Amino acid sequence: MNTFGNTFRLTTFGESHGPAIGGIIDGCPAGRVIDQDFILVQLRRRREGDTPSEATTTRRESDHIEWLSGLMDGVTLGTPIAFVVRNSDCRSNDYDALRDCFRPGHADYTYQQKYGIRDHRGGGRASGRETVARVVAGAVAQQLLMEHNISIHATNQDRDITCTVLGVPAGIGEPVFNRLNARLAFAMMSIPSAASFAMGDWDIWRLPSNEFADAWQQGGTADTLTSTNHCGGIQGGISNGMPIVFHVGFHPPLTNPEGMICRLGDGSLKTVSPHGRHDHDHGTRLPVIVESMTALTLADFIPFSHKSPAQ
Amino acid sequence: MNTFGNTFRLTTFGESHGPAIGGIIDGCPAGRVIDQDFILVQLRRRREGDTPSEATTTRRESDHIEWLSGLMDGVTLGTPIAFVVRNSDCRSNDYDALRDCFRPGHADYTYQQKYGIRDHRGGGRASGRETVARVVAGAVAQQLLMEHNISIHATNQDRDITCTVLGVPAGIGEPVFNRLNARLAFAMMSIPSAASFAMGDWDIWRLPSNEFADAWQQGGTADTLTSTNHCGGIQGGISNGMPIVFHVGFHPPLTNPEGMICRLGDGSLKTVSPHGRHDHDHGTRLPVIVESMTALTLADFIPFSHKSPAQ
Amino acid sequence: MNTFGNTFRLTTFGESHGPAIGGIIDGCPAGRVIDQDFILVQLRRRREGDTPSEATTTRRESDHIEWLSGLMDGVTLGTPIAFVVRNSDCRSNDYDALRDCFRPGHADYTYQQKYGIRDHRGGGRASGRETVARVVAGAVAQQLLMEHNISIHATNQDRDITCTVLGVPAGIGEPVFNRLNARLAFAMMSIPSAASFAMGDWDIWRLPSNEFADAWQQGGTADTLTSTNHCGGIQGGISNGMPIVFHVGFHPPLTNPEGMICRLGDGSLKTVSPHGRHDHDHGTRLPVIVESMTALTLADFIPFSHKSPAQ
């Protein structure tokens, strides 16, 4: 299903070349002023990457957000917040060549197998454009987490993304199935092109036994609790107050601008030279998506109270 | 919460040194004869590892399963299947030294921070013994998957566990959040001591772009669909019919038999020499747990029909 | 939360006098042509009642539906279907007198107590206008149910609404908590102004014991199974194939056009003469809402397959 979270939940919709992308945030507490500027900054990071350049997608969207509900005079009402971002720059005809063929590595074939139909234009629902809704909602979640002095910072180097979360108090997470690390893994692996996830040190499982367990520091609390942080701040599925550190590995972009050998409906192959716009390197835009999904995950674990605007 | 799954769901209970470990399987279709022998084989693999030896835990449990509901004459009724495995071999006094101190690397500290109380005996709910319920339910799920010719096989080498699933048809998984790979990651990272997860090739994210996308084979179907399987059988969150392949990395065992420097409630440190039984190397028992969680994940995606026993 | 259903689920948003009302339908199978005319007919029944007249609300909305996702050329893709209906006719200033006071019988006071803030204009989220999203999604669900020859018909007389569902096969519903009758009660009591619910005969609980149990008919099947239908077609929470019959009672409209004694924030009272538009008699519009919620409930129990449009 297209819902993420239980108490703070995001439901998203939208195909890459349909009328719009958007979502409903349900469970946002009342009485908060939404910082629109922060959301736009995060959306620009998604669109242009952390180092805006020609390196990212050539598609240009204005990414104007229309808020349809849940706000009065910019203040949250506690009711569902619906938002829409129009797909203004759709040259769908570019994709006619892809209507009846499946690109290698993409989700074209699996969507067709599952649904018996697919929107072939720009990846449809499987497009990276779907992450717009995650970033908008993630930015709202980040604002809430800042009330608790929780900050999230992700970086990208060679498609290994390290993400660090500061300020998460001890005791967040559930012990058996809904472990905080398991929920983070679920969130990260739901990002298009995510391929691997690791808590703490990337190669933690290669450490010898006597080096792994993080040693206590005398009288340590919060981020001085242990002298190392091999485990990445989570033990038994529950945060220990140290920084939460994890890695996500992404596979490289799939669309080869020089042409691809596609599969047709009858199983035969055909070389196709796509004319649509595609990501040359989606790497620089990944950090903000990782941050957004981290924020959505944490906001689902931490209770927030409704506030009267006067408070 | 202590429930895994939506339509085929397992709810577990039990502390390591409480009266019993067990669970309720809800959503198991009616009319199936449960293969008790297979369940016992899987439980023995969990207890003794795939290579039974002195290498695994010194605790010995008979692991007798008592079925409390959901079966009549050994046939499933479609109603919840409750099962209990008693904790017969409990020398709880061994753990008195741990009552007021937190071992390094373990979940002692985080449980205390979360709940304000914990069962200190043998890890309580955080013990590896909790996985008994996963293996029993996973074995039931595996029997159901065999009806669809889906088989699961996990191996362990140096705590990197490769798991391969054969026979999953194309079209299983949801596109955005409930991706099959995301659900597998969630399942695997919920296993005690799991530290990392990767789909397909372990270092997929280090492949150059032009080598990553798996090339179609002319006329290929199911497991001949593509010539390589870098992606591990899942594209856009949905299975493509190829074998599903993923890796799980586990951190080493935490209990140092030569003694540990523990943290006391007031933040001071103390060296403790534990007398309880602990895992020397839990590695050999991990494959069956990985298989069980894989089976629970897949059984939650695949619909099963009730059958009249006469069918 | 603002989501109804598990496998066929509707998430709604919108305040009465915000920019729009709408929702996301998640779980609609692929390959269906949406019958827009049927949806508009149902929306008109909601707006004007089954007997269009001056008896219903004086508010006039064009109720134009904008489909934002999930459809390509009018055919469902299996992805989330988002729709928006604009609130074009908003004279919000009419409600200024209500900003700081709570009308008797309405949800003004409880919203303020829960959230510390509320949209006072026309009831905000608590307005009957919220049911627009239910009717749109319910009409989609009804189209799916018609594939199985399931039809739903509700009538209204003196705000006791009888609803009859024909064609539900035996075996629908869960035995203990998710009983079909319990889910129907949940659905009906979620309708604004619903006050009571009864399965089968309204006063079934007053029948003497020996008259209650519906007698079998020799060789009867489906709607000839029993000679009476006191139980309303559900036994032990599961449909028996007979028509499903239930009643819903609604309380009368709350807004007194001659003025209301409202409560102010400090607990004092004040007589207010509202200038906004309000329902004189919402009774005639209730049948279509009952039908819609019945359809949403049943569509959540019955599995649908994706279809290739060619099928």
Place this chain on the structure above:
Amino acid sequence: MNTFGNTFRLTTFGESHGPAIGGIIDGCPAGRVIDQDFILVQLRRRREGDTPSEATTTRRESDHIEWLSGLMDGVTLGTPIAFVVRNSDCRSNDYDALRDCFRPGHADYTYQQKYGIRDHRGGGRASGRETVARVVAGAVAQQLLMEHNISIHATNQDRDITCTVLGVPAGIGEPVFNRLNARLAFAMMSIPSAASFAMGDWDIWRLPSNEFADAWQQGGTADTLTSTNHCGGIQGGISNGMPIVFHVGFHPPLTNPEGMICRLGDGSLKTVSPHGRHDHDHGTRLPVIVESMTALTLADFIPFSHKSPAQ
């Protein structure tokens, strides 16, 4: 599914004549001493009715509760609480005559249609004995609610059961689908033999418009808020602080001791004189079940904090 609730949730299992009835309570906060005496009192009310006499079932169970997890020295750990009540008094052979026939009014036929198999002994999962688990968990929930001074009292007269809840603060409930009244209706209609539900005054929907809305009292708060309570303490799905009052109507007992005309598998009819034990009048035992389901519903809405036992 066999789970009730979201944050405070009960999952139940057990057939009437299987080995045991029981459940898992998940979400119970840590640090509470469970009052075993209160649970036994509630179980005895379920077994014997509020006026113990020959009027209730002739089956006699000791109803000894075995606690399998979640408690240490009688104090809750915050982990799942599993409990089992054995079915000690099973004379299953009494039911041999019912193996191949479906009693009128019972769930025999619908279970067989749904699952293709059923436990015919004493109603199996559909037996009233299943309510044992509800009463145990409901009694735990009631203890938690007493911390907030919330008390629940149900009475029974002629199978119309009035239930009154005192002490629920204003602001409990969700506005659209998860209305508190809708959740109560869902809970009540899940009780075996429940037939109708009404908030506030039983015939509220027959009141004329100008008498319905409860008038504010000058300066009133909590249970002096309004001068009448026609609405039963819930407005717009959210509690207003007044007593919550609702009614549940139950159909009469189904088993006719003088014999029943049953349906056989081939659709023919046969008169059967049952030898098993059955409820003569289940009415006197209904209040405690209504109270239990009310407590489970409210405990799911109200957040509880973990407590250190020392607190």
